[in-house]
Amino acid sequence: MSVAPGIWQPHDQAERREEVRIPAAGLELTGTSAAALTWTVHEESPGVVEVRVVPDRAAEVRLGWRVPCVDATAFWAADGGEHRGLPPFWRRPRTAALEKNAPVGCLIGAGDVALCTFAAGEVVRPVRTRTGVVEETGEFGFWVEHEAGPGTGLLLRIDLSRRHFATTLAGVADWWGTLHGLGRDVPLAARMPAYSTWYAMQQHVDAAGVERQAGPAAELGCEALIVDDGWHSDDRGRGYGHVGEWRPSPTSFPDISAHVAKVRGEGLAYLLWYALPFVGRHTELWDRVRPYTLVYKEHMNAAILDPRYPYVRDLLAGHLTRAVTEWGMDGLKIDFIDQFAVEDPPRPGPEADCATVNEGVRRLLAQLPEECLVELRQPYVSPGLWPYATMIRASDCPLSPAHNRQRTVDLRLIAGPMAVHADMLMWHPDESPERVATQLINVLFAVPQISVDLTTQTPAQAQVLRFWLAFFRQHVDVLQRGDFAPARPDLAYPQVSARSGDTVIVGRYAPMPVEAPATGTLWVANGDASTDVLLRTSRPGTARATVLDCRGRTESDDFVDLTPGSVEITVPEGGLLRLETTA
Incomplete structure (x- = not known):
């Protein structure tokens, strides 16, 4: 050659x-x-x-x-x-x-x-x-x-x-x-549905508002609650000029430890958000850390700290450790690690103890508490981060089910031991229950994070959430640990399946035929508007077909004849087919 x-x-x-x-x-x-x-x-x-x-x-x-x-x-x-x-x-x-x-x-x-x-x-x-x-x-x-x-x-x-x-x-x-030798044990809580405050509240979070969501979230099937930006400051400008000191806002969270205890009392793990690399210009820290910065981000009104310095690593790790050891947090949502990737970083001063920013980031993360949940996010997907995290989330794609599906599938392919989380799910208050279900089905092979006001959902929307979150929980081993087979990456994965033993679960996102196994249980979650689900079969026989709508209500429960070729079964949008086949 x-x-x-x-x-x-x-x-x-x-x-x-x-x-x-x-x-x-x-x-x-x-x-x-x-x-x-x-x-x-x-x-x-x-x-x-x-x-x-x-x-x-x-x-x-x-x-x-x-x-x-x-x-x-x-x-x-x-x-x-x-x-x-x-x-x-x-x-x-x-x-x-x-x-x-x-x-x-x-x-x-x-x-x-x-x-x-x-x-x-x-x-x-x-x-x-x-x-x-x-x-x-x-x-x-x-x-x-x-x-x-x-x-x-x-x-x-x-x-x-x-x-x-x-x-x-x-x-x-x-x-x-x-x-x-990468990776660590991932607790089951990291693989269970979660509630996030970000799309539901943006920066307008406070203890009372978070506590109002905790009870409904647990009742619907969530096992973790993630408080995002806004807890550390009264600034609501969507910038980062006030981040870096990481003290709870005395206005919004006057007693953070008591608040965390209330949320955990509902049976939820509590995770807290940190924009790890940033120190804002309007903080008391600003003058002290300016000699230890990689670059100033004008549009963010903040600087990126240089982890090559032990002072910086101790400062940042100390903030995050305090949340776990003093406030009772179960975990940390660590954001913006990719911002450390600065082109042409300045030459470090004599206080630096490592030559590269990469090594500085690794040493920084190694200082975090080991016994806690840690969420990372695309695009920081390196396997070198596996020892320091338990879950990784798709990058932001609000109200975009197709993007959420593609990004979570991409993560599943190389996430190794980590649990893969979807970007937070949100919808307009007038959204139909079918379309709410479709969003959940699009992230069927990841961990859903819900981010709407749970106290204002219609009865139909709440029924959809309860039904589908129960399905995620009941089938977690197949969905997240089974043999994973997404199809047609050139078409953004119009069909995805997972298999464990004699159980196969298929997410259907386009009118493509679904292969029916010769024996066992086939679940088909219909995430497409077309309702004529075509099953391809290779052997004759009889199967029991149970069809549920998006809320989990039974639409039909019949025996169907399977002949080699294809069989068509009507499954509503956002609905679920269960096909039981015996030898």
Whole structure:
């Protein structure tokens, strides 16, 4: 296999290229570095190889390769957003580091087959990747690079096994966990529905208002309550000029410990929001921390602190620890870790004890209390954060079910041990119960966070919440821990399924046929306006079909004849089908 000109150019004339052929994978890799390279190739399983390239001195190392772009439908990346087409190779490289993104990608072909899945072993320091269609050859090009030393070098995993793309990405997550011993036990509470104040109250939170929501939230099936921005200040300007001191507003939360005890008395875990990197210009801290900042954000009216300094880490970790040890919080919602990813950070002063911001962030998070719930958020999805968190939430997408579905599915694919949470669900007071149910179904394979005023919901809306939150709770093992198989990433996952034992749960978001298992229980949650659900069957028999509407009321309960081919069953929008098939 030859290397097309202009694809992997050395950085300068002092650099050299080396090529290594991997017959088992049918692949040729090109290594580029100013240093001499030592190669080690290990075949993990058929079609899956690990490649380690070690330079003889500290230097940038780049590995590049190409595969035929045949039957390709989409390229998946951890920060791919809503665009899943095939990018051109000449686009700007992506950067992944501890505080933003993850070094992984997958070229997907027809039938949801992974044509090539790759991941880097480095999960803290910056890793740059470039991927895309090579116009000159019709191939799909890849390169991965980062600074490497004689100790560890650059470690790469390439999967050409042509399995389902979700299976290959789950293999990446397992690989990261094995490499780094990452992750910690995730309490069941992290996987249960939660209530969030953000969309329901914005910054207008106070103890009485939060307590009014706690009882209804617990009664409907939530097990955690998350208080977002607004608790620490009387400012309601949606900026960050007043953050950083992290003391409860004496007006809104005059006795934070007593308030937390009341909420916990309802049976809810309590999590508190922190914009971790920020110190606002209008705080008493401002003058003290100015020498320890990475950058000032004019539009936020706040600075990003530099975690390379022990003073900064102790300050920030002390604030968060106090919430747990003194106020009785069960957990922390840590926001804006991606803001630490500053281009060209200033040279640290003599008080700094680590050279990189990435390492400073890691040390900061390592100081947080271990026995508490911690929520992170897209786009800080690096597996290097797994030891410090229990859950990760989709980035903000208010009232956008399709985006919430895509983002939670993306997270599920590489979240490893962490529980995946949806962005908060909100709706207009006049929303129909069917559309409320559709929002819940769109995040069926994640943890729903509800963010509406529960005291003003109509009886029908409350019935929808009670029914679907009960379904989330009852089937948590299948939905969140079962074999996960989203379909058609090029179409934003119009169908998603999870299987455990003889139970299969399918989320239907477009009029696509649903495969019915030969035996066992099939649940189909209809998140689409079309009501004619087409089941594909492979064997004759009889099955019991129970259809529930969006509130959990039985619409029909009949036996249906299954013949090889297809069977059509009417399931209302926001409703649920249960199909029981016996051998």
